[in-house]
Structures are given as C-alpha cells and as structure tokens.
Amino acid sequence: MSDIDKFCCVRCGSENLCYGHLGSTPNVFIPSGIFTIHGFKTRSYVCVDCGYLGTYISRNRLEKLREKLKDRLDEI
Numbered sequence: 015m016s017d018i019d020k021f022c023c024v025r026c027g028s029e030n031l032c033y034g035h036l037g038s039t040p041n042v043f044i045p046s047g048i049f050t051i052h053g054f055k056t057r058s059y060v061c062v063d064c065g066y067l068g069t070y071i072s073r074n075r076l077e078k079l080r081e082k083l084k085d086r087l088d089e090i
C-alpha cells in the first residue's frame with residue numbers, strides 16, 4: 015500500500031487503522047450517470063482506537079473514476 019493511500023481516522027485522528035474489505039464479497043461503488051461494468055471496488059478500514067469504520071476508493075481506481083468523469087464532461 016502506498017503512503018498516499020494512508021488515512022487518519024476521520025473521527026479521532028488516529029493513524030492506528032486496520033485496512034481490509036467490507037463483507038465477504040467486495041463492496042462496489044457505482045457512480046450515478048457513469049457507465050461502468052464493474053463499478054469501483056471499495057476498501058475499508060477500522061480505527062483500532064475508536065472503532066470508526068471508514069470506506070474509500072483506492073488511489074488508482076480514483077484515477078479511473080476521474081477519467082470517466084472527465085469523459086462525461088467532455089460529452090456535454
């Protein structure tokens with residue numbers, strides 16, 4: 015995992031996070047109005063200090079989402 019994918023807990027600011035996935039099948043974010051076959055697989059973390067559970071999209075998938083958003087804006 016790259017440093018850029020490191021998070022602080024949004025609730026308590028702790029960096030003691032355990033990364034993983036939510037659910038036994040991967041959770042997927044499907045953006046509205048954007049064509050995507052597989053969606054964007056999400057990752058999750060749980061803060062070991064306060065128990066906050068966060069979900070995010072990894073950096074390289076975020077790049078792909080940005081490209082798709084840009085394509086959509088170009089079409090308008």
Ligand SMILES: [Zn+2]
Binds near residue numbers: 023027028065
């Ligand atoms: Zn926390």
